[in-house]
Amino acid sequence: MLERSPSAFSVRTEPVEAPALPETRTRGRRRRRSGRARRWGVFLAACGAALLCVLLFAFAVTRPARIDPASARVELGESLGLFKLGNISAARLHAQAAVKADPDWGLAHAVLARVFLALGDGVAAEGELGRARAVGFDGDRAHQLYAHAWLLQGDPKRALAEAGKAQPRYADYAARVAARALAAQGDLPGAQRMLAAVLATTPGDSAAWSDLGRVRYTSGDLAGAIDAATRAIALDRNNIEALTLRGELVRGQYGLVAALPWFEEALRRDAYFHPALIEYAGTLGDVGRYGDMLLATRKALAAQPGSPQAYYLQAVLAARAGNFDLARTLMDRTAGKVTGMPGALLLGGTLSYQAGAYEQAIEQFRQLVGRQPMNITARRLLSAALLRSGDAKGALDMLRPVALRGDADSYTLTLVARAFERTGERDWSGRFLDRAAWPSREGSSPFGTDDSLPILTAAANEEPDDPVRRVSYLRGLIDSGNAGDALVQAHALARDNPGAPAAHLAVGDTLMVLGRYGDAATAYARAADIHFDEPTMLRAVDALDHAGRRPDAANVLAVFLSQNPQNVAGLRLAAHWQIAAGEWDTAIETLEGLRQRIGNRDAALLAELAYAYVGADDTETGLVYAKAAYALAPMNPATTDAYGWALYQSGRNGGAVQLLEKAVSIAPGHAVLRWHLGQVYADLGRKAEAAAEIKAALGDSSFQDRDAAQAVLKTLGS
Template sequence: MTSMLETRIEKRTSSRDGRRRSSRTAKRMWRRIGLFAVIAGMAALAVTLFAINAARPHAADPALARDEVRQSIALLDAGNYSAARLHAQNAVTADPKWGLAHALLARTFLALGNGDAAEGELDRATDAGFDPERAHHLYAHAWLLQDDADAALTEAAKAPPRYAGYAVRIGAQALAAQGDVPRAQQVLSDMLDANPRDAAAWADLAQIRADAGNGAGAIDAVGRALAIDGNNLAALTLRSELVRDQYGLTASLPWFEAVLKRDAYYYDALIDYAATLGDVGRYQDMLEATRKALAARPGSADAYYLQAVMAARAGNFDLSRTLFARAKPTIGDTPGALLLGGTLAFKAGAYQQAIDQWQALIDQQPMNLTARRLLGLALLKSGDARGSLDALRPAGLRGDADSYTLMLIARAFEQTGERDWAAKYLDRAAWPAGSGASPFGVDDDTPTLADAVKTAPDEPTARLSYVRGLLESGDRDEALAQAQAIVKMMPGAPTAYLALGDTLAALGRYGEAAAAYRSAAGLRFDEPTMLRMVDALDRAGQRQAALTALTLYLSQNPQSIAAQRIAAHWQIAGGEWDAAIETLENIRQQTGSRDVALLVDLSAAYLGGDDADPDTALAYAKAAYRLAPMNPAAADAYGWALHQTGRDDQALQLLQKAVAIAPGNAQVREHLAAVRKP
């Protein structure tokens, strides 16, 4: 964009003030005036010449434009879409009236996912004489990128036979966007039957399968696409995402880097790469990736959102709010935006705003444990103890509920005056059962869920809900039959194997459950799958296999708190004190020093082994007790640490208190007996 320039030349004159000036002063003054006049005259001439040149149209350079077009096409084929766009822009500059140059620039914008810019260039192309019949499929693509699937379908149907393949692909994507996924997949399958070497069609099919939850089918299709065209950046980016799901965060990084080696400013890969780097804990690299994303797409809401998340993790909430405000108008009420927005509101003491956002998140994702925990805390802070219990109930009923959630529930019961229930949850918070990642229940009754399956027998979501309902009602045999049916219906979907594993685990068939979870992990090795598999393997007596699975997950997801906690517990149980200390200290650095269970574990770890550090152990145990003086685990840890430092009188009082709170706990009784010995 050329800015308009204005130059003002001020004439300066001297005025007589009635005073006489010396001859030298007068001459000096007139020399300055003369110099100003010369400069002003030169400036005026320059402005005049600039205006004349600006008004004169640039002479077209067809030869340069053709050369730029050739380079742009070559770069498109090589997978460097950003550079291809630059050369296409150069071609347009060299010959603004060449319709083909504008059409090529539109094509590069489409490759980069910018439908608005592509549509504008297509308009310029046709205005410059580009044949409109050659643009139908491109317009369809542009409108699809602008979320107008209806217009895309209509326009794609107008494409002549020469561009039928491109148009069919866009039509299939539009069908998927409208929700007709089976038809979209069939259209692409038919197309690939006729032309199995169409890499773009395989890539589109892979994306549709991935969006539908068919991980195995997506992996197969994207592999075929890349075998034909290794420079298809959309396919490479999807493969990176699938590797992240299938194997883990660290494994996916080289795949993202392979995309960015071809095009350092490919926006879609930059955003996913940045998010992955953040989850791995490489925040400086994450920041650099978001800056490149902003260079590729100025004002990117995704990049600002990721920077806001990074700032919040660093505790800089003011900066996070500023960055989030830039992203919020675009990302709207997406789950990530609701989670972060609620967090920022909570940190500012605006509890009702936090409640509204986290409740909206739970409405979208009823099984989101983190959101439920946060909502329960915000409601409790605002004085709505009953509302807090309602929010936390589904999480608290799980056998694997964490100590913090159980503590929140206990505090809520205390506020409602139900101290008997508060005591029960305080006991559970002291030593959580940790019985694995069990599924949520459902709100509808079993007959209603059964009717939904009869109405839509091919709908897997209805069957998944039915399985959960059957498990909750105790009909485990029918739940198993339904879960097995889901696996047959969706053999490439990890959720199907999770449902089967959950059912087998409920039946106590842990070895078979572990096998089902292993099948799910082969498609998506995320935290819920890992927790289920490790628990099932451990219960089946396969501790070494469980440890292998846990170690593999941690190697790919080193920031996972849940995985680190399990590892630390096993390290303590195995007497690996130094390793346990390292793991627990890493957790503390990530989560802070207000987790009672973590502080208790740290105290135990520092007391273990030949190189025990009783003073450090005592400091952690004392901190745990200060946070939760009625927690029997904290009282026991504090008492035992005092005993190890030779303060048995104080230790005895604390251990007696711990036994009084939790008389059935063997460890507390053993510690008390050891201190009482003469």
């Protein structure tokens, strides 16, 4: 039988007889070593072959690709065309292909750098500019590009200096970069002057108009920002920066829903434009479209891996779903790059508070209040954290401007009361608990103040452009009895800042204090034309309602909710009016939706649900809600009345009359409470007492159920 030569890939299939060998130990050891050596040799040969393959593959991969100038020109032309159409992400891919096809072409590197700048990546842009210069690109043509790259990297001073070196043919671009650098340094007037100079010579520069819009937006001139963004889009419909800015402005001017088409328009041009994706995702979340929000954040992460803004928005989603551990993990992934955002400070502080890390929460909430002194939610949260940490005095100092407002909410007033308890001032604690229990509040107003007028005047004169100080000064004038002077100052503020909604709000607030509700509504309408947010809506509705224009007020609320369907304050007000109008089923739907989001610890919400269910003839469900509301706030006249009314409607008059009498004793000036008590007295045959209560209700000009009350009075012979 033939025997094949031994190799690493051949195996004998049949045994072959070997020649006899002497049986010696030495020869046996040699034979065994020879077998091992043969096996090691086979193994090393295989390793050598594999290593050779790896080396050949590495050489094939790392050796310079064949330069293809023709392909590079085609790819660069595609990139420039897409860039002009606003598809920056696709332009980047083609510019990268051009660089790959001809890595020695400096212009291709420079164009890729310009694309990276449009995408907001200053580090990548600077890297490409360095490669462009290394292969011969004229550095004098790149000063404005370097300036832009350094600005994006957070060095406006260096950017400003570099922009000044740009050649005359790039002067407009350099001036735009310089203006943005000035704005980054806080010189907003200087930035606007520089952009105005560019537009004076080149009025058709869409990019300059969008830059001006952004600077005006930052400075608070929202009307001017709207005008600039509108002009930018009219000049170049593919200006996706302007489209994104217009979406942000529309979101404030008209509402969330109206803003979505603008972001979608930008994303139709570039589906991976990161700024538009972030704004789109945030707006979708506020509208309540959480699934679409998540998809948009994932797309943003695909466009910009590691995007801190996308991780922050995902953390917001997780927190809304109650998954606080996931929210913390996602916030950690932002690597601290969103800490300057007010929303991130609010979320971070809330997560720290929820975890019991009160000192961390205090630090973040304090930063937020420092940046937004008028942010009532931030002040409440900071005060709660201070109170938990044992700093009752600090909590009082933080809440004072809010608690002095006529429309201070019950939670704020309760916090103040608890803080006074901690400091041992129980008389003051009782006063604020009484206010917290009151069933209705005054309309929106500016912050109250307990500083003297000279102090407020000095503060306003020291920084006349500070709106917070000027508003405090106006309030000080009103509190000191100088309402006329306050109105003059408010009108001056509006004249100086016609595009700033806060100035028109100041006029409206002053007119409300003076009791000129119709004029106040007009001032609020001017503010709403520029920025229609929750505080503006609440002020406008309050003014119109006080002016006796409830249908107009209801229309304002309806328009606001059509654009901001998840707004809690708007939904609360809508439900209250639905109950007043007897629209029980609609009120139940609104309130149950709120309860799912807010939870079961809001006494006022539960009391409103009780009224709605009782009105819809579901007294047993109404009684459950009324009892729960009363258990949470037994000294609140609204919850007490709701419980008594539910008992009355279920035929339990004995318990009902006790609760309704208690409610009236707490708030004797509230017409609805007296009307309810009057009806129970009438059913119990206590005619004189019933007539007295009903007449007291009718004595309030704002009382709505006048026809029904008059009819009951007639049956009582009064």
